[in-house]
Amino acid sequence: MWRVAAAASTLLRRSRRFSTAIPGPCIVHKRGADILHDPWFNKDTGFPLTERDRLGLRGLLPPRIISFEQQYERFMDSYHSLEKNTRGQPEGVVSLAKWRILNRLHDRNETLYYRVLIDNIKEFAPIIYTPTVGLVCQNYSGLFRRPRGMYFSAKDRGEMMSMVYNWPAKQVDMIVVTDGSRILGLGDLGVQGIGIPIGKLDMYVAAAGINPQRILPIMLDVGTNNQKLLEDRLYLGHREPRLEGEEYLSLVDEFMEAIHERWPKAIVQFEDFQMKWAFETLDRYRGKYCMFNDDVQGTAGVALAGLLGTVRAQGRPLTDFAKEKIVVVGAGSAGLGVLKMALQAVSRIAGPKAEPHFFLLDKDGLITQERKNVDSAAVPFAKPSNEVLELGLQEGACLTEVVKKVKPDVLLGLSGVGGIFNEEVLKAMKESSSIKPAIFAMSNPTNNAECSAVDAFKHAGENIVFGSGSPFENVDLGNGKIGHVNQANNMYLFPGIGLGALLCGARIITDGMLQAASECLASYMTDEEIQQGILYPSIDSIRDITAEVGAAIVRTAIAEEVAEGHGDVSSRELAHMSKEETLEYVRKNMWYPVYNPLVHEK
Numbered sequence: 001m002w003r004v005a006a007a008a009s010t011l012l013r014r015s016r017r018f019s020t021a022i023p024g025p026c027i028v029h030k031r032g033a034d035i036l037h038d039p040w041f042n043k044d045t046g047f048p049l050t051e052r053d054r055l056g057l058r059g060l061l062p063p064r065i066i067s068f069e070q071q072y073e074r075f076m077d078s079y080h081s082l083e084k085n086t087r088g089q090p091e092g093v094v095s096l097a098k099w100r101i102l103n104r105l106h107d108r109n110e111t112l113y114y115r116v117l118i119d120n121i122k123e124f125a126p127i128i129y130t131p132t133v134g135l136v137c138q139n140y141s142g143l144f145r146r147p148r149g150m151y152f153s154a155k156d157r158g159e160m161m162s163m164v165y166n167w168p169a170k171q172v173d174m175i176v177v178t179d180g181s182r183i184l185g186l187g188d189l190g191v192q193g194i195g196i197p198i199g200k201l202d203m204y205v206a207a208a209g210i211n212p213q214r215i216l217p218i219m220l221d222v223g224t225n226n227q228k229l230l231e232d233r234l235y236l237g238h239r240e241p242r243l244e245g246e247e248y249l250s251l252v253d254e255f256m257e258a259i260h261e262r263w264p265k266a267i268v269q270f271e272d273f274q275m276k277w278a279f280e281t282l283d284r285y286r287g288k289y290c291m292f293n294d295d296v297q298g299t300a301g302v303a304l305a306g307l308l309g310t311v312r313a314q315g316r317p318l319t320d321f322a323k324e325k326i327v328v329v330g331a332g333s334a335g336l337g338v339l340k341m342a343l344q345a346v347s348r349i350a351g352p353k354a355e356p357h358f359f360l361l362d363k364d365g366l367i368t369q370e371r372k373n374v375d376s377a378a379v380p381f382a383k384p385s386n387e388v389l390e391l392g393l394q395e396g397a398c399l400t401e402v403v404k405k406v407k408p409d410v411l412l413g414l415s416g417v418g419g420i421f422n423e424e425v426l427k428a429m430k431e432s433s434s435i436k437p438a439i440f441a442m443s444n445p446t447n448n449a450e451c452s453a454v455d456a457f458k459h460a461g462e463n464i465v466f467g468s469g470s471p472f473e474n475v476d477l478g479n480g481k482i483g484h485v486n487q488a489n490n491m492y493l494f495p496g497i498g499l500g501a502l503l504c505g506a507r508i509i510t511d512g513m514l515q516a517a518s519e520c521l522a523s524y525m526t527d528e529e530i531q532q533g534i535l536y537p538s539i540d541s542i543r544d545i546t547a548e549v550g551a552a553i554v555r556t557a558i559a560e561e562v563a564e565g566h567g568d569v570s571s572r573e574l575a576h577m578s579k580e581e582t583l584e585y586v587r588k589n590m591w592y593p594v595y596n597p598l599v600h601e602k
């Protein structure tokens with residue numbers, strides 16, 4: 001039942017690189033120096049003579065024309081020299097230097113920036129995305145040079161409908177918004193959290209081929225409760241406590257109405273909101289707008305694909321998923337999202353009466369039905385007291401005790417607490433009832449991972465399956481054996497969810513669409529890969545898996561009658577496409593950076 005993965009994406013990429021096909025023209029409404037200062041259109045020294053004449057650029061650039069390919073090599077050379085020159089310096093210093101050089105390129109020439117990003121995604125994702133993006137957010141006020149995206153705050157009440165027209169692009173397809181209240185595992189970073197929507201949208205361009213002229217990162221500055229930032233005179237956001245209750249929600253309502261007034265078909269991804277607002281806004285808007293919460297829903301789909309892959313890796317039939325003992329550490333927006341989706345999968349696979357074997361812990365230990373004030377989303381996962389007593393456990397039992405008594409098949413961390421899977425916990429996983437236990441340390445960035453890859457293989461044994469939210473190197477186990485590290489990160493789904501929703505004109509994003517996305521990711525991996533403990537595709541193939549996920553989203557949206565069509569492609573036409581045609585349609589609509597001839601129009 002598992003489809004063979006398409007493995008030729010790297011080859012395809014290489015052959016497409018610098019192809020000689022003539023790209024279509026692009027209309028530009030400015031001339032001369034204004035073009036050189038606009039990263040959407042700027043080609044630096046790459047403007048051909050005819051264009052220099054046509055656009056009033058003659059004399060504004062050094063005379064020699066440098067090809068796109070030469071510019072690309074020049075950038076990569078300077079990037080690698082920087083790497084060489086910073087060798088031995090602290091990791092954070094090196095990562096920020098790399099981020100700066102990439103960011104400078106972005107601010108000058110987006111076409112070249114996205115080309116180097118797409119072609120070197122494995123190398124650059126850790127810089128523009130997790131883990132470095134976390135460091136960037138922590139240092140944002142000092143790093144700030146040029147604005148990217150839009151900012152809305154309590155001071156903008158009543159103005160948002162007109163403010164949205166300040167954005168220079170006529171069309172916006174994809175928006176990622178945060179309120180900065182839970183940035184990765186780093187907590188409340190206020191306005192500095194804008195780095196996350198920027199990084200996520202860079203992944204949208206790189207993985208999903210969303211046109212960068214149609215993306216919009218957004219920060220809702222509703223204040224911050226981070227005392228350090230409130231006292232920091234360089235802090236760039238409002239130095240006020242966070243809005244709460246109705247004051248908060250009415251502001252988000254106004255924002256959602258404003259952006260949809262100007263761009264009714266824009267898809268909105270909510271990102272890194274603290275749990276209460278993540279759930280509340282998802283409930284509030286998911287039936288009205290085409291939106292989703294990546295931390296709740298994207299993460300759940302990626303984790304479920306990993307959990308299903310684990311069952312295959314353990315050599316068990318998929319129906320055994322219902323029997324897997326899964327310990328989830330972290331009862332926040334991500335952990336609860338994962339359990340909710342896993343529960344749906346259990347009832348699909350084993351029937352609605354099947355009892356899952358899930359154990360949930362938060363900062364106060366194992367959650368049982370004895371727990372007072374459990375969040376309503378966690379209630380279905382609070383263990384009955386008699387069941388935990390039978391295992392020799394009790395309400396609030398600590399992680400080590402739970403692992404020792406439960407002997408889980410899977411230990412999954414979404415707690416944001418670095419190192420919580422310590423030596424004792426990992427050693428206890430050796431007693432797992434599974435011959436191939438899985439350990440997912442999904443918290444970001446790297447320092448917040450529940451354990452490192454090296455520690456997982458060292459203490460829990462060589463036969464584990466391992467996944468982490470931030471990248472780790474594969475582990476050399478000696479004797480030519482490799483401990484494979486999977487990057488269990490929602491980046492394998494959110495770009496495809498957004499792309500698919502866009503290309504079918506989805507009114508809303510349904511559970512069925514999210515489930516289809518997760519199944520698509522799970523079935524992408526071959527049995528051979530799974531046997532080696534490889535649960536997710538290499539990030540080098542992220543465009544390929546994203547296209548597949550996008551097509552799965554389109555087809556499910558059509559089947560569930562929530563698709564309204566895209567551009568001049570009607571929902572009827574989409575419905576008549578075969579599976580292969582849908583995939584081809586998605587692929588064809590993915591933007592790829594080339595220098596288009598620029599044509600001036602007043």
Ligand SMILES: NC(=O)c1ccc[n+]([C@@H]2O[C@H](COP(=O)([O-])OP(=O)(O)OC[C@H]3O[C@@H](n4cnc5c(N)ncnc54)[C@H](O)[C@@H]3O)[C@@H](O)[C@H]2O)c1
Pocket residue numbers: 182183184185186274275294295299302329330331332333334335361362363364365413414415416417420442443444445448468469470488489490491
């Ligand atoms: N890999 C991915 O794709 C991915 C996706 C989403 C979130 N995350 C990561 O997951 C983490 C949590 O995100 P969230 O949105 O759920 O945050 P959250 O703040 O909503 O939840 C955190 C949860 O962890 C619990 N916790 C805190 N300390 C604990 C401890 N010592 N032991 C057990 N539990 C503890 C809290 O009680 C809470 O239930 C973050 O680090 C985030 O970066 C990763």
Ligand SMILES: O=C(O)C[C@H](O)C(=O)O
Pocket residue numbers: 129130183184185272294295443444469489490491
């Ligand atoms: O941003 C990431 O890398 C994943 C996830 O959305 C998170 O919040 O940690």
Ligand SMILES: [Mg+2]
Pocket residue numbers: 184271272294295
């Ligand atoms: Mg997130």
